Amino acid sequence: MSEDREGRDAALAAFDRSGDAMDLAVLVTERGPRAEVVRSVEDPVVGELSFGFRDVRIDLSLHARGPSRTLAGTVRGDFGFALLEAHRPSGRREDVASIEETGEFALQGLHRGPIRLTLRRDAEPPLTTEWFTL
Amino acid sequence: MGARLPDQSHEDPETVLSSGPRHEPPPPLATTGLDLDDAELVRLARLGSREAWCGIVDRHLPMVNAVARSYRLSAPDREDVVQTVWLALNQHLPRLREPHHLRAWLKRVTRDKCLRQRARDARQYPADPEAFAHVEGDAPDPEAEYLRKERDRALRRAVDRLRDPGEREEALRFLEPDSTPPPRDRRAASNGRRRMVRRLRTTLEDEI
Structure with missing residues (x-):
């Protein structure tokens, strides 16, 4: 395959209109590692991201352990019970975490690659983040 | 990451829960997608035309790939970034305010995502100390x-x-x-x- 056509299958597979009506939380801030990543730190933070939509804010810390990634953070907003799901481009739901009363959550053992999170709340439409890369 | 084809065999909860409008199937393109301008391809893709999406991809994929390659990311990281760019376009398609500026939008998003990936990976590459044994430095041995x-x-x-x-x-x-x-x-x-x-x-x- 020529370099110009590289990734064409994945690009074509990205087409999906089923989420057009979902609310979209856009990336507000992204920061790199706070300090030099050293081997002695088991799960170093390799990035921090914040997504926002109206009064909802999702703050994420991206932790790395070998090829595996963990997303930990908090969801702030006015809602009761909520779940946070990790979705892959195929539509597959890789993991789901419940949001604690403090708003904290953790999604562990994630593979690298494109991902988006969907927040499901009581009596509210689902809210999804922009795609980002682990 | 290699190309991931959509898995149609399962029930996607988003599809089930989505309360979005159901569009009528778009009319088939009279000519190949490449004969239409970007704004028209975006309009048809918003209506669900895979052919129009294909036209967008084929028109702009070489540019997106060229921009991504210029950042010299590892091949898996570059593939992830490029895929994320197309996922982002799909996600923002209904919200694009200036679809006739699609090329500029794609270029900006690709650069942005490459920069972020490079910044994140800049501190992550593990290095074998033995690999430096043959590197000649300026300081005398x-x-x-x-x-x-x-x-x-x-x-x-x-x-x-x-x-x-x-x-x-x-x-x-x-x-x-x-x-x-x-x-x-x-x-x-x-x-x-x-x-x-x-x-x-x-x-x-x-x-x-």
């Missing part, structure tokens, strides 16, 4: 520097033992060409240098 000084000291001692002032002068001219005046007779100096080298070698061999 301490061991080589020590051996050079030891050799110079032995050579200086051997020069000091030369009894002939002419040979000693020739040795100093050889060791410190900048601080010793040039010889008046070059042929004699050449013969004297050969004698001096032989004598120095003998002295150094005796020292060892």
